[in-house]
Amino acid sequence: MKEIDFKHKMAAHCETGTVTSLLNHKGLDITEPMVFGLSSGIFFGYFESSNFPFPTFIVRNKPGSIRTNISKRLGVKFYTKKFRSDKEGEGTLNELILKDIPTAVQVDFYYMDYMPDYQRVHINVHFVNIIGMNDSSYLISDSYFPKKSELKKTTMQKARFAGGYMEPKGFLFYPEYIPEEIDFEKAIIKAIKKNAFYMLKLPVPFVGIKGMRKFARKVTDWPNIARDVDHLSHEIMRINILLEDQGTGGAGFRYLYATFLQQAADIVKDDGLKDMSKRMMEIGDNWRNISYFAAKIGKNRDLGPERLKELSEMINARADEEYKFFNDLNKLVK
Amino acid sequence: MKEKDLYVDFKPQQLIYYVEKDDASYGPVVSGSYLSKHYLDDFIGKRNKQELALREQLKKGEISPIYYYLVMQEYGEKDLASRAGVSVRKLKQHCKMENFVKMPLKVLKKYAEAFDIPLVNFFHLLIAKQESTGKFSIQHLETDNPYFVVTKIDEAKK
Numbered sequence: 001m002k003e004i005d006f007k008h009k010m011a012a013h014c015e016t017g018t019v020t021s022l023l024n025h026k027g028l029d030i031t032e033p034m035v036f037g038l039s040s041g042i043f044f045g046y047f048e049s050s051n052f053p054f055p056t057f058i059v060r061n062k063p064g065s066i067r068t069n070i071s072k073r074l075g076v077k078f079y080t081k082k083f084r085s086d087k088e089g090e091g092t093l094n095e096l097i098l099k100d101i102p103t104a105v106q107v108d109f110y111y112m113d114y115m116p117d118y119q120r121v122h123i124n125v126h127f128v129n130i131i132g133m134n135d136s137s138y139l140i141s142d143s144y145f146p147k148k149s150e151l152k153k154t155t156m157q158k159a160r161f162a163g164g165y166m167e168p169k170g171f172l173f174y175p176e177y178i179p180e181e182i183d184f185e186k187a188i189i190k191a192i193k194k195n196a197f198y199m200l201k202l203p204v205p206f207v208g209i210k211g212m213r214k215f216a217r218k219v220t221d222w223p224n225i226a227r228d229v230d231h232l233s234h235e236i237m238r239i240n241i242l243l244e245d246q247g248t249g250g251a252g253f254r255y256l257y258a259t260f261l262q263q264a265a266d267i268v269k270d271d272g273l274k275d276m277s278k279r280m281m282e283i284g285d286n287w288r289n290i291s292y293f294a295a296k297i298g299k300n301r302d303l304g305p306e307r308l309k310e311l312s313e314m315i316n317a318r319a320d321e322e323y324k325f326f327n328d329l330n331k332l333v334k
Numbered sequence: 335m336k337e338k339d340l341y342v343d344f345k346p347q348q349l350i351y352y353v354e355k356d357d358a359s360y361g362p363v364v365s366g367s368y369l370s371k372h373y374l375d376d377f378i379g380k381r382n383k384q385e386l387a388l389r390e391q392l393k394k395g396e397i398s399p400i401y402y403y404l405v406m407q408e409y410g411e412k413d414l415a416s417r418a419g420v421s422v423r424k425l426k427q428h429c430k431m432e433n434f435v436k437m438p439l440k441v442l443k444k445y446a447e448a449f450d451i452p453l454v455n456f457f458h459l460l461i462a463k464q465e466s467t468g469k470f471s472i473q474h475l476e477t478d479n480p481y482f483v484v485t486k487i488d489e490a491k492k
């Protein structure tokens with residue numbers, strides 16, 4: 001097995017994890033929370049679409065925008081490529097590995113067969129770093145897995161060229177250029193302003209704070225669209241998965257963002273940001289209470305109208321808190 | 335969240351959480367999944383129950399194998415339709431047995447690829463009670479003919 005000298009480490013999230021590891025490998029000393037915050041990663045969106053089997057919500061910005069925003073804010077240049085032909089996609093990846101360039105690829109998570117079966121779902125926006133190969137397998141550094149893993153090349157081809165919603169088309173990237181001087185202070189302020197805009201002012205009724213309120217309204221209707229009580233229980237318990245287990249660092253990325261604000265406060269030398277970081281940590285704790293609550297009522301099949309109303313009120317309370325938080329944060333960085 | 339309040343002992347699913355440490359700094363720690371530690375049995379129980387119910391419907395011809403895998407693999411209709419190269423309307427038709435039997439083999443092959451199963455799995459259900467005891471393994475080996483697999487039942491490697 002040819003193996004690139006690459007430090008594998010777990011991360012909260014796959015995209016921030018791959019980007020952070022690649023930047024570290026290229027010599028930039030940056031943390032995962034800083035990558036997340038600088039790319040204005042915190043978000044909320046409630047979606048009802050036939051792309052998903054059931055209404056769902058997201059708690060981070062659009063897949064791919066961690067890399068693009070880091071590029072904009074820090075001036076890092078990434079080599080990126082999509083492919084029409086899977087053969088060409090495989091050939092290019094292999095050439096990069098032979099040149100000792102660790103490379104991130106976008107894949108359908110379902111094919112990552114080193115993960116436990118119960119976790120594997122079809123989602124086309126998982127990112128892993130490829131850090132070695134032999135004739136039949138790739139060596140993978142997946143932020144969600146404690147160790148480096150091997151994956152058959154044929155399986156990786158299926159994962160990189162799965163069709164469907166947000167199809168990867170063999171997408172790969174790696175950092176080509178990192179500026180010698182980076183103005184982190186300026187980048188932090190810009191990223192925070194943008195994030196406040198996403199949460200407060202995007203004129204779309206299902207994103208940001210408006211998205212949370214929509215989620216709070218709609219969750220009480222979920223019994224009408226679930227197949228049966230077990231299905232409803234499954235979807236309610238998925239709230240916990242989406243907030244805690246699907247690569248968020250806990251509490252739907254709120255803890256990760258709190259950590260970013262604490263690190264940012266040191267760079268910008270602003271104690272106001274430190275206070276905001278504490279507030280965000282508390283908001284995270286309250287989201288985590290929703291996670292526990294959803295898991296408990298789902299397990300107990302305690303899913304009557306009163307209980308779902310309670311859940312809805314908890315979500316609305318988070319919307320109130322975050323509305324105030326992002327307004328205050330916006331004022332602080334103006 | 336404080337570090338001391340987080341730790342969950344569950345080795346099969348380790349996650350990174352960001353927490354408040356003793357010195358008031360925030361940073362990453364590794365912990366097991368709370369949900370999997372406490373509720374994985376419930377998840378698997380629901381899944382098994384659903385699988386059995388769908389199997390019964392499949393045996394009675396009330397649903398097609400496409401619907402079976404659509405539900406079991408938790409696909410969105412639009413996502414699966416796009417992978418199979420059909421419209422959502424067609425996909426809904428293919429979920430019924432009477433339309434499934436009229437489907438061209440080429441389209442069926444596309445569905446099989448989306449579900450990552452051999453074609454033959456649309457037409458039979460192989461139940462092997464001893465499989466879970468690890469006494470033997472079942473493998474579908476691909477051949478140069480994309481419409482043909484060799485199913486190999488082997489003694490499990492010790």
